[in-house]
Amino acid sequence: MDPKFKAIIFDLGGVLLDWDRQAVTNLPRSQMQTMMNSTLWFDLERGRLTLQEASEHFGKTMGIDARTIQHSFEEAQQSLKVNTQLSQVVKELKASDEDLQLIVMSNISQEHFRSIQRLDLPWSLFDFTFASGAVGMRKPDLCFFRHVIDTIGIPPSQVVMVDDRVENICAARSVGIHGVLTGGGSSIEVGQILRNMFFDPISRADVYMKKNAGNHLSAVEGKDIVIRENFSQLLIWELTGDAEIIYLKWPSGKAHAADTNMRIHLNGNVEDGLWNFWYDEPVLTTSEFPPDADTTSTAYLSIPASHFSKMADVQLVIEKMATNIDSDGIMQTYFQKDRPRTSLEVCCNILRVFYRFGHGQDSDPRITQTQEWVVQCLRNKSYVYGTRYYSVPEAFLYFATRLYVECNHEALKRELGSIKEALLERINVPTNALALALRISSCQLLRIGRHCYKNDLDVLRSLQQEDGGWPTGHIYRYGKIGAYIGNRGLATVLAAKVIRYEIELDSK
Structure with a gap:
């Protein structure tokens, strides 16, 4: 293992978890994307709104029944599946070095985060879990990264972050964290990058x-x-x-x-x-x-x-x-x-x-x-x-x-x-x-x-x-x-x- 790295931060959606965009049947993909890139959605991820409140707000602004929106959220949530290849890499990393800290850092509402606990991720291997809805901050807010670094007690130069959003990697790198962008890359490629970084x-x-x-x-x-x-x-x-x-x-x-x-x-x-x-x-x-x-x-x-x-x-x-x-x-x-x-x-x-x-x-x-x-x-x-x-x-x-x-x-x-x-x-x-x-x-x-x-x-x-x-x-x-x-x-x-x-x- 490269001795300069002592911790890895993993995102959830798009990294450790995948969701099927085709599973949302009542809303066009363009409308889902519009919602997920809005300030209302960001407030939901920061814990300032509940799912019910967010659904009602979106319903009013988009002219759609709030129950349809909430049902679409549930369909997306139910489609989440564990990325088994990266999950295996997580297990290998921890097995290779028990002192290596594994961390989850995700933009996710408190309600959604409670829901994904059912998924078969190796939760016990993670030393820290940071859900944006619980801490009131979201990526790419720099304060969120600083909060994580302060909490885990490891200098950013010794931390690797794996995320599928380029703006999050940019923010991570700006505070000194080594970023690995997964967007567009297969799980095999990401696994290869991590093995090459951490294994002899x-x-x-x-x-x-x-x-x-x-x-x-x-x-x-x-x-x-x-x-x-x-x-x-x-x-x-x-x-x-x-x-x-x-x-x-x-x-x-x-x-x-x-x-x-x-x-x-x-x-x-x-x-x-x-x-x-x-x-x-x-x-x-x-x-x-x-x-x-x-x-x-x-x-x-x-x-x-x-x-x-x-x-x-x-x-x-x-x-x-x-x-x-x-x-x-x-x-x-x-x-x-x-x-x-x-x-x-x-x-x-x-x-x-x-x-x-x-x-x-x-x-x-x-x-x-x-x-x-x-x-x-x-x-x-x-x-x-x-x-x-x-x-x-x-x-x-x-x-x-x-x-x-x-x-x-x-x-x-x-x-x-x-x-x-x-x-x-x-x-x-x-x-x-x-x-x-x-x-x-x-x-x-x-x-x-x-x-x-x-x-x-x-x-x-x-x-x-x-x-x-x-x-x-x-x-x-x-x-x-x-x-x-x-x-x-x-x-x-x-x-x-x-x-x-x-x-x-x-x-x-």
Whole structure:
């Protein structure tokens, strides 16, 4: 739970309770709305009039029999039903922290308030109940908010208010209360907002990842297609250090899910070190699909060294990459002659492998052309629309940031120095959850001040869903048809990592 919040104020009508406007049969909706927005109605809500008196006043001013008006009030009252989804959220909030104060603050006459006591709200969980008809004030009167704050004894900066009227939220915020507007939003969305404000995002993400262990499938956006692929699983393994939650198909062709003790006997052939993107048969592409340098690089960068015995010696793979070049001397994506492709992001990951395993620029001139191309693309912002295989600029910026941080070559660091400026240009640009997590992670790796990406971080936090995971998002795509591919598991572990970093920073 966010320690800065110690109380939540809930409205009744439109929040914890819903009423059916179609239930009022004797008055047109327009007349009901006219009455409910009149000063007479406000006097009723402030307890200055009884229902009988209000009905008579409305009858005289509108030329309608008072009994018809009173019957309409009763129909509206009888149609009230508990919002079960938000009621469940209330129970979860109280169960998570017994010290959290839950408060009802509603514009409602005394007679109507007595009537709704029959409804199955978890009344016992609320520490205070403020009905406008009982206190003689109504929202958005500032005096009503100040009365509530004084009574509960909690500073307004530590209080959250949930209401469906914008004028009430505006008034609440004016006295320092944090307002959450429900108008137009579904109960699921409101519940998600509250869970994200009050529940620990890291533990929720861990529960999601473990619950779906071995089944963190990727999805093709806009199509009812899920796929198993190795690339996302390798990144998840690196980010979590937990092989129990992923599935993989190793270059030998053997697959495993949650089996870290698997034994594979390799003969040292380089083919045993070349990884394929696909775990299952390829989908929406050629049936025969070659291993690629991106998945291969990511494998050697992500898998703990203790598992390297299951793959060919990395030096054999480095030699293979170094000779797999195009006419410009740039290392290519696929280990297949009839697929001549180069990719910025793939080149970043290839270079990371060369530097990780002792083939820096001084000792291996074969990386010169590839390295120069990456630097040139960064300087000229050739990544701004994504690339053939990656759908968002954040993918290149993330992998280029990793190269910048990990390489031990001062000249390359200087040439990649503009990566910070490139990242700052992307701050606050709308994008999907996974790309947003990549952006923030890159900022953290480069020690960019959190004030720069605070809004992005707030957006990312808000995107955590009810089950604890983040939305799928996407960062890569099919080269030929352009369809986007994303993975909820990858988005979740990366989002959790950047949030954990901020929490740890606060604790120091």
